[in-house]
Amino acid sequence: MRYGASKGCSPLKQAQRKPAPAGKVIAGEKIEGEVTAAFGRRFHVELPEGELLECVVRGRKSEFACGDRVYLQRTHGREGVIEKVAPRTSLLYRSDAFQQKLIAANVDQVIFVLAAVPSYSEELLNRCLIAAQAAGVAALVVLNKADLEAETARARTALGWLAELGYRLVSICAKQNVASLQAHLAGRLSVLVGQSGMGKSTIINALVPNAAARVGEVSAALDTGKHTTSSARLYRLGRDSGIIDSPGLQEFGLYHLNDEELAHALPEFRPLLGRCRFSNCRHVSEPDCAILAAASDAKIRSSRLSLYQRLAVQHGEWRAQQKAQGR
Numbered sequence: 001m002r003y004g005a006s007k008g009c010s011p012l013k014q015a016q017r018k019p020a021p022a023g024k025v026i027a028g029e030k031i032e033g034e035v036t037a038a039f040g041r042r043f044h045v046e047l048p049e050g051e052l053l054e055c056v057v058r059g060r061k062s063e064f065a066c067g068d069r070v071y072l073q074r075t076h077g078r079e080g081v082i083e084k085v086a087p088r089t090s091l092l093y094r095s096d097a098f099q100q101k102l103i104a105a106n107v108d109q110v111i112f113v114l115a116a117v118p119s120y121s122e123e124l125l126n127r128c129l130i131a132a133q134a135a136g137v138a139a140l141v142v143l144n145k146a147d148l149e150a151e152t153a154r155a156r157t158a159l160g161w162l163a164e165l166g167y168r169l170v171s172i173c174a175k176q177n178v179a180s181l182q183a184h185l186a187g188r189l190s191v192l193v194g195q196s197g198m199g200k201s202t203i204i205n206a207l208v209p210n211a212a213a214r215v216g217e218v219s220a221a222l223d224t225g226k227h228t229t230s231s232a233r234l235y236r237l238g239r240d241s242g243i244i245d246s247p248g249l250q251e252f253g254l255y256h257l258n259d260e261e262l263a264h265a266l267p268e269f270r271p272l273l274g275r276c277r278f279s280n281c282r283h284v285s286e287p288d289c290a291i292l293a294a295a296s297d298a299k300i301r302s303s304r305l306s307l308y309q310r311l312a313v314q315h316g317e318w319r320a321q322q323k324a325q326g327r
Helices: 122-135 149-158 200-207 211-222 259-264 290-296 302-324
Strands: 031-039 042-046 052-057 069-076 079-085 091-095 100-105 109-115 138-144 168-171 189-193 232-238 241-245
Touching: 042 079, 052 069, 091 122, 100 189, 109 122, 122 138, 122 259, 122 302, 138 149, 138 200, 149 168, 189 200, 200 211, 200 232, 200 241, 259 302, 290 302
Parallel strands: 052 079, 109 138, 109 189, 138 168, 189 241
Antiparallel strands: 031 042, 031 069, 031 232, 042 052, 069 079, 091 100, 232 241
């Protein structure tokens, strides 16, 4: 299935983007399909005519994500083996000091879901926005539980900085009406991300009637157990639209981004890059730094600068440790 191109996206130059991890390539006759669910090393793959296969991968690595277009070999019945991933238009993933975790592939839009209650993490939101920018994918922020009027009003005020950076903020009450969100989904493959408890499942149930029943039907058809929300799943919203529900996040590591990539992933930094006194300025404590000067003049949000600086220092220490260990 092909989806429309991303709109309103501010992609980084290709040279500034980290190459996306790719699946293992194995020669042989292949069937094309799209990964619609990912459970560790097992995947559901939908074929062009709509048939679903439960697939595994060869070898130890399972570097495939929901939304990936893949080539596979049918083994028997409704089972197959994924052998190759097609070139990706985008890949959203997170990483810590030990491993990478793929979230979704070929998406046009990342939708970060938050709510005034329970309290949301602004740092987690910023980390996700950075990852979306680095992947060249548009980002939309959804403020759910708008029926809590007083709390939502305070949250909208606190999130006013999003508009200043060019991000859209949409308020909804998923239990009542999601029409304002649906307007942003047509012609796109979107992925929902966010903390647990923010209402992602409620949004999916509102957008996809009987979503839970559909999951049960697929499990029964493929004779597989019921998978929990620890797995990602793609739902069709129409002929050219889809949405991926991803597991709830508690953290979003960005170890795959170096200092330059981090800086370019912050839109407010970009006009100032190259204006510092030193060409290798890290924007942490260097003299005559254009970024630090802008922050002093309140032209850059202090929490965003602080996050960048912590990431730059942490990642620098980690890379130095890796180099010392010969990795």
